Amino acid sequence: MPPDGYRLLGRRLFEMTEQLYYEDVTTGSEIAPLVKQPTTRQLVMWAGAVGDYLPIHYDKDFAQSRGLPGVIVHGQLIGAFLGQLMTDWIGELGSLRKLSCSYKGMNYPGEALTCKGKVTKKYVENERHYVECSLWAENSKGEKTASGMAIVILPSRS
Amino acid sequence: MEWEPRAYQIEREMIRRFARAIGDPNPLWQDEEYAGASHCGGIIAPPTFILAIGFEQFVEEVLALASFGTVLMGGTELECYQHIRLGDLITVIFKISNLRQRQGKMGKMAFMTFDSSYKNQRQELVAKCRQMVIGY
Numbered sequence: 001m002p003p004d005g006y007r008l009l010g011r012r013l014f015e016m017t018e019q020l021y022y023e024d025v026t027t028g029s030e031i032a033p034l035v036k037q038p039t040t041r042q043l044v045m046w047a048g049a050v051g052d053y054l055p056i057h058y059d060k061d062f063a064q065s066r067g068l069p070g071v072i073v074h075g076q077l078i079g080a081f082l083g084q085l086m087t088d089w090i091g092e093l094g095s096l097r098k099l100s101c102s103y104k105g106m107n108y109p110g111e112a113l114t115c116k117g118k119v120t121k122k123y124v125e126n127e128r129h130y131v132e133c134s135l136w137a138e139n140s141k142g143e144k145t146a147s148g149m150a151i152v153i154l155p156s157r158s
Numbered sequence: 159m160e161w162e163p164r165a166y167q168i169e170r171e172m173i174r175r176f177a178r179a180i181g182d183p184n185p186l187w188q189d190e191e192y193a194g195a196s197h198c199g200g201i202i203a204p205p206t207f208i209l210a211i212g213f214e215q216f217v218e219e220v221l222a223l224a225s226f227g228t229v230l231m232g233g234t235e236l237e238c239y240q241h242i243r244l245g246d247l248i249t250v251i252f253k254i255s256n257l258r259q260r261q262g263k264m265g266k267m268a269f270m271t272f273d274s275s276y277k278n279q280r281q282e283l284v285a286k287c288r289q290m291v292i293g294y
Binding site: 036042045046048049050051052053054055056062065066067074075076077079080081083084086087088092093095096097098099100101102103148 | 172175176178179180181182184186196197198204205206209210213214215217227228229230231232233234235236237238239241263264290294
């Protein structure tokens with residue numbers, strides 16, 4: 001997509017999103033899932049963006065020599081997808097305080113990945129409104145290949 | 159063991175490339191006009207952009223620790239205290255805080271934990287990160 005189209009799409013998407021407030025959140029509620037389908041091209045883009053040139057992410061023969069079935073998706077890219085899941089959800093008045101993620105299984109390019117989350121706890125501390133969530137990424141077989149948690153601070157209507 | 163601190167100037171293109179690599183269209187990361195009029199008051203980096211700062215040098219140094227064929231990331235824990243803004247000068251310090259070794263099916267495997275801290279040009283702590291890395 002050309003840069004301008006990309007920018008306009010982003011703006012249009014975000015103007016439609018309403019700001020989330022602490023009062024809107026209930027324990028146990030689910031976060032709107034984010035679906036990603038990382039391609040080998042996206043792995044190359046990620047490699048360049050973060051400077052991760054490990055050949056297990058672009059060289060199939062090398063990946064197989066390290067006991068992997070083929071090229072694998074960078075674990076941290078999955079972590080960044082989970083980060084996007086949260087920043088999309090909390091809006092510009094929210095802030096992501098903590099994000100942790102463990103990479104339990106391999107993800108392969110071409111496979112769809114769905115990033116999901118659920119609210120586990122909400123509390124007020126030092127006048128800040130915190131929400132804790134459990135997060136995970138599922139492949140098309142429904143296997144959780146990454147899981148973690150996040151703590152965010154949301155604005156309050158009160 | 160702690161490595162020498164390294165400083166990185168955060169440029170627009172670094173943030174843009176990072177956001178595009180994730181496929182994250184949030185205009186706060188790229189659109190000056192939108193971000194300027196927002197609560198953020200200007201372009202900021204996505205919180206996970208921390209993962210990109212100094213990562214290339216980090217991977218090279220980890221590979222040099224032992225003759226690993228490759229490394230795999232086992233997990234990441236990120237704590238963010240403030241936004242990273244365009245033009246910030248971020249100083250990162252990596253240290254290795256834990257190391258275990260055992261024999262695996264591919265030979266010797268090392269399970270390493272690294273802790274890193276990120277300060278801006280005002281010496282304010284911006285973020286901390288812990289990475290679990292498997293070398294083999």
